Structure formats: C-alpha cells, structure tokens
Amino acid sequence: MENDHKKVYINNAIWLTVLTVVELGILGISLPKAGQVALLLALAATKMVLVGMVYMHLRYETAFLRRVILVPIPLALLFTLSLMYDLPFQWAF
Amino acid sequence: MQQAAAISDPFGKATTGKLGMWLFILMDGLSFGGLLIGGAALRAGMDSWPEPGQILNISLTAFNTFLLICTSFTMVMALNSIQKGDQKGLVKFLTFTMSGGIFFLGIQIWEYVHFIAGSEELMHNLVLAGLEGSKFLPSTGIYGAVFYAITGFHGLHVLSGVIYIAAMLVPAKQGAFSATNYDRIEILGLFWHFVDLIWILVFTVIYLI
Numbered sequence: 001m002e003n004d005h006k007k008v009y010i011n012n013a014i015w016l017t018v019l020t021v022v023e024l025g026i027l028g029i030s031l032p033k034a035g036q037v038a039l040l041l042a043l044a045a046t047k048m049v050l051v052g053m054v055y056m057h058l059r060y061e062t063a064f065l066r067r068v069i070l071v072p073i074p075l076a077l078l079f080t081l082s083l084m085y086d087l088p089f090q091w092a093f
Numbered sequence: 094m095q096q097a098a099a100i101s102d103p104f105g106k107a108t109t110g111k112l113g114m115w116l117f118i119l120m121d122g123l124s125f126g127g128l129l130i131g132g133a134a135l136r137a138g139m140d141s142w143p144e145p146g147q148i149l150n151i152s153l154t155a156f157n158t159f160l161l162i163c164t165s166f167t168m169v170m171a172l173n174s175i176q177k178g179d180q181k182g183l184v185k186f187l188t189f190t191m192s193g194g195i196f197f198l199g200i201q202i203w204e205y206v207h208f209i210a211g212s213e214e215l216m217h218n219l220v221l222a223g224l225e226g227s228k229f230l231p232s233t234g235i236y237g238a239v240f241y242a243i244t245g246f247h248g249l250h251v252l253s254g255v256i257y258i259a260a261m262l263v264p265a266k267q268g269a270f271s272a273t274n275y276d277r278i279e280i281l282g283l284f285w286h287f288v289d290l291i292w293i294l295v296f297t298v299i300y301l302i
Contacts (some may be wrong), residue, residue: 006173013166020158023301037302048290055169055286057237058278064103065115067107072119072207084136 012054019047104200110121123251128246132239143222143236148215148229149300150204157200158296160167165289168282178272184265187258188246190285194255201248218302240299247295250288256283 023043026036053059058066095115104112145151149164163206174182208215213229219226223233261281264270270278 004173004177009169009173013162016162016165017159020162022157023154023297024151027151027301040297040301044293047293048300051165051286051290051293055165056178056283057290061107062103062105065105065107065112069115069119072123072126076123076130077127080130080133083130083196084137087134 007055012050014048016050019043019050107272107277110276110280111283118283121287122291123271125246125294127245128243130293132243132298135235135239139235141223143224145301147222148218148224148236149240151300153200153204154296154300157197157290160193160197160293161289161292162195164190167193170284172275172278172282175275176272177276180265180268180270183270184262184276187262187265191258192257194258194285194292195250198251198255199250201244201251218246238290243299247288247291250291254285254288257284 023040026039026043029036031039052069058069107115116275143149168247171183171186174180175185208229211226213227215229216227219229221232222236226233226235229237229240231237258281261277265278
C-alpha cells in the first residue's frame, strides 16, 4: 500500500463518473420497468465494488477479510426476498 | 532442532483500529440495509409510487453524487500523500474533502428547505404523483417517510464524517502523521468511502428507481 496509486485513483473516479452518467442515460431510454431497475441496480453494484476495491483498498486486503466483509450481502438479499414473499400477507388483517 | 511455527494472520497487516472500523461499517451497512429493504417492502405494498424526477430533483442530486465521488478521490489522495510523507498534501486533500462534504450537506439542506417551504409547482407535482398537500414533508405518505428517513440518515453520516475529518485535521496540521504513521488517516478514509458507497445505493434506489 506504500506505492503511489494516483493514476488508479484518477481512473476510478472517471469510471464512477461515467457510470453515473450512464445511469442518468438509462432513465431517458424507454425500457420495461423491470429491465430498467435491473440495469440501474447492476450499475450501482458495479460502482460500489469500484469504491470498495479501489478506494477502500479491499483488493489489497487478505482473501479472508474480503470474505468476512462480503458475507452479509447475500444475507441482505435473502432477507429482502423473504420480506417480498411475505408482502401479500401483511395487509390481510 | 526447534523451529518456530509460522503463523499466518488471516487479516494480514490490518491493524486492530482498521478491523474495528470494518466491523462498524458492517453493522452500519446492515442498518442502511434495513432501511432500504424496509423502504422497498413498503413501496411494493403501495398501489402507486411517484416516477423518478416527478418530485425529486435528479439533476441536482446527480451533481451531489459527482461531488461525493470527488471527495472520495480527494480522501484517498490525502492517504496517498501521507504515505509519501507529504504533510502539506495531507492537510490540503483533507480540507478539500471536508469542504466537499459541507457543500454536499448544503445542497441537501437546500433541497429539504425547498420541499418543506412548498410551492405551486411542487403542489402540482405532488397531485400528479397521487400525493396531497403543497409541501413535501416526512408525513407526506409513505413516500415522504421513506425519502426523509433514508436521506436524513445518510446526511447524518456525512455530517459525522465532516466532524471526523475536522477532528483529524488538527493533529494533521501539527504534523502528527508521517510516512510510517498513517493508520488513523486510513481508518478515517474507510468511513468516508463507506458514506460515498452507501450514497451510490441511496441515489439509485430513492432517486432513479
């Protein structure tokens, strides 16, 4: 981590900006809502990975630390799906 | 012949302070996850939901997103500077990051004031979106509650980050950090980048979807 990574950091900032512009562009395209949501979430996930790996230096950490940090993400997805499954029942009372 | 057993640390060279911040980030991330998942569940139970840009100002918030990306860059450059022993660079980039954070908060407050003060145009947009009133408040339906809860919680994180940077600027100006002593700056950076990372998701879920 002691090396100069200035170029990598600049490139990362450019990619993050470009992906944000692409997100805004997607809003202007007539797509089915589900496709638009999937694309926007995929772009957001890509941007989050870029911030985590490059700016938070996760790519320089051990594989174990990366795993510890990434484990809650599938759990959050599982909770989301469980909650969505439960939704049709919540207004029945 | 005795031979020392090699111990491989699963966390590598990460200090306890850094691991502590990662632990905090994990817990805080789950708090945001709870809010976002809750918001999504409430939205899924609604018959109608405002379209992107119908009430919220996407252009202004996109600029705020760009601003936060810039502050992530300046924060990582602050760490890069001190890793090379550049004290002035550290102070300069920390100041840029703090200023960016304050600017971000200023825009968010301006957005809130605009919504809370209300206007004819806002009332028209609220009616089109199926909401009532001339002001957009936390009590303006589930949409208002979700918007203010999530953006407000994130805004408090930005405010905490600004205060945290200000607290680190004092020792930085006194020359407390060096090319071999920059752990606290790296930990500060982790928190700030986390705030940026969460905003990426908040911007997409609240403003664009």
